[in-house]
């Protein structure tokens with residue numbers, strides 16, 4: 001991949017981080033003034049890139065946000081490595097007006113100020129407060145199970161069973177951003193447990209992009225009682241975390257949590273070989289391969305299985321794109337959920353569907 005095309009990746013990652021920063025501010029409409037300086041800086045770079053190539057450029061930040069919403073990223077005046085993004089990738093969902101998962105995945109690339117780093121820093125802080133890995137594992141599972149607390153009930157969360165966990169995690173929650181309110185209601189998707197919007201041009205929308213049959217929305221009439229995790233933890237921890245919990249439940253032994261990054265687990269296969277794995281739900285296989293290589297490099301020895309729901313792995317070209325993007329020296333393997341939970345050669349049968 002030539003240097004120019006990596007500069008293009010850095011540029012789109014900067015725009016994606018700006019879009020996420022803007023969406024993270026709590027305003028009634030996400031994409032209003034004042035714009036974060038990061039977005040203005042990214043705009044200047046996009047304009048410079050377009051002018052150098054004699055291509056159309058966005059007019060101001062509002063123009064660039066329209067591009068984020070209306071134009072596929074492959075149409076931008078930015079040179080990307082071949083096959084880096086799927087053809088339909090955009091940064092803002094055209095109907096919901098919210099950052100896409102592709103946006104979060106691009107914003108997670110890079111060494112500085114990346115979205116995944118922010119999620120990892122929040123988890124590292126929690127791990128430090130917990131002290132013991134076992135306690136951290138319980139707290140991490142709490143976050144995965146409750147990325148959106150639709151109706152905060154102090155009585156429930158102060159029960160002895162959960163009070164200690166709640167005390168450790170509560171700082172991570174904030175009120176739901178006003179723009180998710182619709183006629184006094186806020187919605188959570190029962191499929192992914194993330195935030196949702198009832199009516200868009202495309203019908204109901206949820207942050208997890210659940211298949212339509214699973215996209216059943218649960219309303220609350222008391223949005224003031226709704227608490228949510230930051231977007232980074234909702235999309236990068238909780239969304240794949242539900243699949244991770246289902247996989248962990250398939251093993252007879254308890255998977256060991258290695259508190260590295262977003263969390264890596266290790267299980268001993270029926271063949272006696274330890275397997276380290278991390279579950280992801282990436283829309284974009286190439287950025288996912290690059291992030292996985294970074295995680296594997298921090299894992300002392302051994303290889304890392306990146307387990308991804310079947311419906312993503314089965315997309316045309318997905319596995320090939322991932323495999324091509326894994327650096328030659330990275331010990332990373334893409335595995336579908338069905339493959340990962342299939343019976344081992346000498347083992348007990350276990351199988352689940354993704």
Ligand SMILES: [Zn+2]
Nearest residue numbers: 189192206210
């Ligand atoms: Zn959903």
